[in-house]
Amino acid sequence: MKKIYLTLLVIGQCVFAQNKTEKDSTKSQELENIFVTANRTATQRKQTPVAISKLTAKTIDETKATVMNEIINKVPGVLMTNAANEGHMMSIRQPITTNAYFLYLEDGLPIRPMGVFNHNALLEINQFNLQSVEVVKGPASSLYGPEAVGGTINLISLKPSIDPEFKFGFQSDNQGNRRFQAAGGATVGKIGFHVAGISTVQEDGWMINSDYTKNNLNARIDYNITAKTRLISNTMWGIYDSSTNGSVNEYDFYHRTYKNTTPFAYRYSEALRTRLTLEHDWNEKANSYLTVYLRDNTLEQNPSYGIRWSPTVNPTKATGEINSNNFKSYGAIGQHTQKFEFLNTQLVAGALYDYSPVSYWAYLVEMQANLNPGDPGKQTVNNYEITAERPDVKLTDYTADIYNTAGYAQISIQPIEKLIVTAGARYDNMNVDYKNAMDQSTGTKVYDKLTFKAGINYNPIQNTGVYANYAQGFAPPGITSIFRARPGTGGNTGVPAEFYYNLEPATFNNYEMGGWVSLLEGKLRFDYAVYYMEGKNELLSVKIADNSTDYRSVGETSHKGIELGGNYRFLNNQFNFRFGGTVSKHTYIDFQLSDKPSDPIQNLDGYEMPLSPKWSGNSELTYYPKWLPKFRTSIEWQSVGNYYQDQINTFKYAGYDIFNFRAGYQWKGIEIYGNIMNVTDKIYSSYVSRANTANAQSSYTAMPPRTFLIGLQYNFSLKK
Template sequence: MKKTFLILLTIIGILSHAQNKKTKDTTRTELDNIFVTANRTKTLRQETPVAISKITSKTIEETKAVSLFEIANKTPGVLMVNLGNEQHMMAIRQPITTNAYYLYLEDGLPIRPLGIFNHNALLEINQFNLQTIEVVKGPTSSLYGPEAVGGTINLISQKPSYYPEFKFGIQADQWGYKRIQAAGGATIGKVGFHVSGISSVQENSWMAHSDYNKDNLNIRVDYAINDNTRLISNTMIGKYFSDMSGSVNESDFYNRSYKSTSDFTYRKSEALRSRLTLEHDWNASAHSYLTVYHRDNKLGQNPSYGIRWSQTNNPTTATGEINSNNFKSYGAVGQHTQKFDFWNTTMVSGASFDFSPVTYWSYLIKLSATLNPGEAGKQTVNKYEIVSEHPELKIANYNADIYNTAVFKQISFSPVSKVTFTFGGRYDNMKLNYDNILDHSTGKKTYDKFTFKAGVNYNPFKEAGFYGNYSQGFSPPNITTIFRARPGTGGTTGKPAEFYYNLEPATFENFEIGGWVAVYKNKLNFDYAAYYMEGKNELLNIKLEDNTTDYRSAGETSHKGIEFGLNYTPNRQWHIRLGGTVAEHRYIDFKVSDVTTDAIQNLSGYEMPSAPRWSGNSELSYYPNWLPNFRASVECQYVSSFFQNQINTISYEGYTVFNGRVGYKYKNVEFYGNLMNFTDKLYAYNASRGNASSAQSSYYAAAPRTFLIGLQYNLCLKK
């Protein structure tokens, strides 16, 4: 099957080569696209042996997204799952998960330090400050280090404009969402600057207890010391507060009763990120930079996912938690890129150091539960209320200093025409000095790993290219997981708290082939990737009956699939984009029980939950000649059915949703409207269920039909 597929693509490439010889064409091909993320330096796609996609500034500008998932999901192989109010989970070569298998970068620098992963990190991003987004699928640990396993998303910020420019916009929908945004910049002599800010508010939405507000400010200043040397500073300040409505039960979901079981849960964040970069071009073939940076992040929660309720013990009571996770980072990364004429060789070398002290605490709150009518064992909760808070009953309480050190090197060369080889390696060392207050222990832990990748590109024609690679991934357990008391210990249980000190780092091996084809004078572009990735000691969880989570370093898992994207532009008026992935994620060996009487003790061969076999996003765009500056598009998001639980007995049907967007520019003013879910389909972004027979399904409900309207003013003062 794979061999036939590759032969077919080669034939298409040969035909396209013949087609373009007959009709001379100066249009750039897909292979001419330049990326910076895959090799940490500007590289042509034809020299990049990975699956990489770029979301252009045009796509970002036309999407007018409320939340980043609306943009990210346009990338084949990416399913960013909306949890409301810009909260999210991700699925790139993994099931839908909150695990630390994704690396989020802002202009090439990780948003968070290793060991303090947060699946909601992208809610801190200012959407109005984005220039482009690059997405690398598959492990890139050999360049970027741990957590770069399923995918790496690099959000590339706006740069100072040469001419003075200013943008201001407002947008709102019928559900109480409003946002104002402004940006401007200019270059005056040797100094360029760009400032961008947004302020978002959500009140009285379709979902109960789902208000939020967010304020972000980004400032960039570039100083050209001379023609070869530049000093660049970036500062981001952000504040976020959101009610956490959480998931809804099955009955409320299908009755469209979007009520929250709690009116006290919340998530709040304060973030500061600043960096200073010195760049120097030694000559046309040598470039170096040194970046020093600082992070200051405070995250507090009374999380809806922390509510633990048992139908069997005392169903009218429950517990929750309040927690706080605060860290600061001080770090530096340096890199040198050297090009040689011999075999057209490029070498990238670098090192990084990060020191991040962190404090975390979580304490118990007692809740009362008002039940919905129903049979015993099948009842659900109508509402939780706080009975009492207990700061003295800690679920977790620790201080830690994290030291992350790394060195990396990558070399690419072309010994023969049309063939490029790439080899890279990185050594990461994470040292953790901790003080676990709950068990009065202090100690040290070290996680280190050398990761490697090897790839080859073959470009037989200008219109076609192929690649293959082998890459390794690595991810230590998140320290929040390590120092959290195991279910059934600590708190009010009367048992001493037990912790996850023995969790092992997860390691991955990825094998991949892929390529690109451009035909019909580059009007039709097609790219694809087929991969097989195997994980060992992957951090997985078991959802227990009372909604607590027990963590395991699993034996083995497998992840395999095919990603594909097609862009067709028959003329200037029409553009068609098709993209998607077919994937399968399974347990190879995952022991979930040591009790001989349990029906299922090992999930070997079972599919992983929240792992749709098919997902994709496609779009038809229209730019009429008869009405210049007008645009209209229809988008389809598809997610197939998937299992809700680990034992594969309950599945969710998936969904197909349609969105529409229109916009019109008149001089300096743009009017636009987005119609999201225009068929008003009832669907959930995710659905989950425990393995117990008495477990109930919970649904993260998606919004009903939503009308968003906006106005934006754009001014550029060209001389």
């Protein structure tokens, strides 16, 4: 993927040369319309038959984000919810979910191997090392493989600067979050380097027992062997250590009694990712690259979401777990791009091999549930206490060797002027050799799929384009789901453990059309997409009465919506208005929830999927006054509509509207900035869920009250 960076630079320089007599804003606009994710090569928007958005370095820098969702939520059609301490869930053409339907890339390479999805993967990212963020909405499995279903997020890191550059800074807020950050790089002769690091500490925050630390370091070295050959090394290392506060009940949520009911819960992770890429330009029409990589991840936790408590069975007793999930990956990916004069044809082809040994264990923790004294119904817990750790009672215990192999190809042609046709295919094979110590079984699970995509772009005039596409998606079940004992079995239940060996891969068919327009010499940009996606065998988590999770494969689902986004610069470019959002509906078409005659609701055909906001959007108005250069100020609106909390569609959450304010000023190399998050001090939850039983209680993931952040940064450059 490193070839992408040089290609992007070359195209940007060409655009600059061709338009040197135009206004600077027009040149910037040209560059912003180049993407590297949609077709795995640097591609203009008008050649891309998908819904794709890009967040530029300017947008990322001005956001001064504490957590990644503050950046990602600026993409139309994307809702990344904060689950506290940089944990998160995602919604892109899917409900808010932790399912493996989103692919997270770092410079085009998946952060995790297929089958080892983690919905919190983006908490490992160094926000101070981002050049841009590109998001493809809808299936991209034909290029990037399984899990690229709802959306693909590619985090593109900073590359070495030509001239020496250095920046460092500090930011802090009134909720106990402090971060030190530094980055710098240069090019000396044939060698360029860039290093970026952050160190985050949160203490005594708005929720009791919610402290955490995060340290990340990124390093990149580019060696220009010749004018046509480059060797690039990129390494990421990070440690994350956090208390993990859980959800709160309805009374505590609305009274802002933000106590942590699980003060013992924690998450500790270490991550190392390193890669070496060799790029070569054969000529002006052909180039290749080969990347070899290593991933090494360790994750241990006592999760609050693992607590099982039933108010009707034994209200003073509960159970939890301590678990450890570890993997390494050794892999290689190679790609060749070839252009032909005939019909302006471009062919991209590549192959991947990934070997990832995985281990996972979990054991029982016994707890005392201390009920709220003011709750006569004994339906809520004031706090939990650990009474005994039981390493002798295993809940999960397996090892597996995952072998992922894939081959892909995509071709684009221009049969007539202004019309571009694109088609692609990919074959993926995931082979899992496992040993399950819980039932002493060994075996092999194989998941494979050939996925296709096809699309057209029609650009009738220079500043307008439309597209249509059909794309397939494919997502095998995560192996943590396969080897998790079913509720009511294993552990200390006295019932032999039963597992999810028969879970099927989920498949999707996506039909989409959209377009874009640029008016007023690029000052007004607008894009839209209309999609319908049908899913089969979607893996869903069914929350039962004691907070246990049962996995079910849904027969069929439908996902449909409209995504809108745009940008308008006015009053001599002093004001910039960015707007975006999505209206969507996610529905069960064929879902047999229960086979028990005693259950009041057994079939959910036609029901809405829970955690599916009918509307979500993010818009922002920024002011750059001419009378005070290098000053900026903005107001941002984040809006989330109502949705059902449960699968049986009985309780709704009203959603929320919050406002964020940002301002910053640069004087010479010194920048001072401040953010006010949740300006109106809104009481809101990023995630509200409820089991399907009549006496279930809603669980609220409370978000911070009004937060004031201030930062100081020094930027040093020897640019001539």
